[in-house]
Amino acid sequence: MNHQELLRRIFLPIFVLFLTGCRVAQVESTLLPTAVPATVEFASLPPSAYERFDLDGDLYLRQIQAGVYVVTHEFPWAANSMIVEMADSTLVLVDTPYTPEATQAVLDWVQGRLGEREIVAINTGFHHDNLGGNSYLLEAGIPVYGSSLTVELLEERGDQMRAQTLGWLEKPEYERYRQAHEALPYVPPDHLFPIDEGLELRFGAEIVQVYYPGPSHSPDNVVVYFPGRRILFGGCMIIGWNGVGNTTDADMEAWPDSVRKLSRFDFDVLVPGHGERLDPGLLEHTIDLLTQ
Numbered sequence: 001m002n003h004q005e006l007l008r009r010i011f012l013p014i015f016v017l018f019l020t021g022c023r024v025a026q027v028e029s030t031l032l033p034t035a036v037p038a039t040v041e042f043a044s045l046p047p048s049a050y051e052r053f054d055l056d057g058d059l060y061l062r063q064i065q066a067g068v069y070v071v072t073h074e075f076p077w078a079a080n081s082m083i084v085e086m087a088d089s090t091l092v093l094v095d096t097p098y099t100p101e102a103t104q105a106v107l108d109w110v111q112g113r114l115g116e117r118e119i120v121a122i123n124t125g126f127h128h129d130n131l132g133g134n135s136y137l138l139e140a141g142i143p144v145y146g147s148s149l150t151v152e153l154l155e156e157r158g159d160q161m162r163a164q165t166l167g168w169l170e171k172p173e174y175e176r177y178r179q180a181h182e183a184l185p186y187v188p189p190d191h192l193f194p195i196d197e198g199l200e201l202r203f204g205a206e207i208v209q210v211y212y213p214g215p216s217h218s219p220d221n222v223v224v225y226f227p228g229r230r231i232l233f234g235g236c237m238i239i240g241w242n243g244v245g246n247t248t249d250a251d252m253e254a255w256p257d258s259v260r261k262l263s264r265f266d267f268d269v270l271v272p273g274h275g276e277r278l279d280p281g282l283l284e285h286t287i288d289l290l291t292q
C-alpha cells in the first residue's frame with residue numbers, strides 16, 4: 001500500500017467518520033431513513049466514505065445523497081446501477097443488476113426503507129449489465145425505457161453476448177454464475193425512444209434527461225442526467241477501472257469524442273458502469289485510457 005492509498009483507505013475514512021459523528025457506523029440493517037449530514041460535500045468524499053448496505057455477498061448499495069443509491073452487483077464482475085428518489089417520490093432505476101432476482105431484491109430493500117413507490121426504469125445499453133433484470137421489471141408492471149437501437153442490438157447480438165459470457169465462466173469456481181448467465185432472460189425495454197432524439201422525463205419539479213453522445217463502449221450506450229442533483233450516470237462508456245474492459249461491441253475511434261461531449265453537463269458525481277470511483281475526473285480518466 002503506497003502513501004496515497006494509505007491516506008485514501010485508512011486516514012480519510014477515519015477523518016470522515018469523525019466529521020459525520022460516526023453516522024456511517026450505524027447499524028447497516030436498519031430500515032429507518034437516515035438523513036445525510038448537510039455539511040458533507042458529496043463530490044469530495046472518497047468512495048469508502050459512503051454509507052454501504054450489503055444485501056448479500058454479491059450485491060450492495062451505497063447511499064451517495066439523500067434518496068440516491070449506487071447499486072453494485074458482483075456477478076462475478078462488479079457492475080453499477082443506480083436508484084434515484086425523484087421530487088414526486090417516484091424511484092428511477094438506471095440500468096439493473098445482472099439478474100431479475102437481484103433486481104427484485106434491490107427494489108424490495110429500497111421500498112422497505114423509503115416506502116412503496118412508483119418505479120420507472122431506464123436501460124443505457126443492450127448488454128446484460130444494463131438490462132439483465134428487465135424480466136422482473138416488466139412482470140412487475142414497471143415501465144422500462146430504452147432506445148430502439150438497444151432493442152435491435154439485443155435481438156442481433158444477444159446470442160453472441162451469451163456465448164461470450166459463458167466462455168469467460170468456464171472455471172469450476174464460476175459454476176453458479178455460469179448457470180445463472182445461461183438461464184438469464186434477455187428481455188428488451190418496452191418504452192422505446194429514437195436514440196438520436198434521446199428522452200426527457202418529468203417527475204414533479206424534477207427532470208431526467210437521456211442523451212446519446214455517439215458510439216462508445218457499445219453502439220447504443222446512452223447517459224442519464226439528473227440536473228437537480230448534479231449527477232450523471234455515464235454507464236459503461238465511462239471507465240471506472242484501470243483497463244478498458246470488454247471492447248467486443250466498442251467503436252474505439254468514436255468513443256473518446258463521445259466521452260468529450262459529456263462535458264456539456266454540470267455534475268459533481270459521475271457514475272461509471274464498473275468501478276467504485278464516482279468523481280467527475282473519470283471523464284479524463286476514460287479519455288486517457290482510450291487515447292494512450
Ligand SMILES: [Zn+2]
Nearest residue numbers: 127129236273
Ligand atoms: Zn458494462
